[in-house]
């Protein structure tokens with residue numbers, strides 16, 4: 895499925911998890927940082943724990959589990 899860059903609305907044709915094209919990504923983060931972000935997010939996506947690792951950086955996993963259950 896085609897995604898669009900959140901900055902310039904250009905189509906993104908690869909399956910990256912970040913909705914930012916290469917040009918904007920490099921402009922915002924710099925080339926090294928952008929590549930590192932893509933690599934880190936790609937690895938998290940491969941393991942299937944991207945959502946968990948994003949949220950658990952703010953909240954401890956135990957608390958997250960409890961709130962998720964009470965919402966459902």
Ligand SMILES: [Zn+2]
Pocket residue numbers: 899900901902903904914915916917918919
């Ligand atoms: Zn862009």
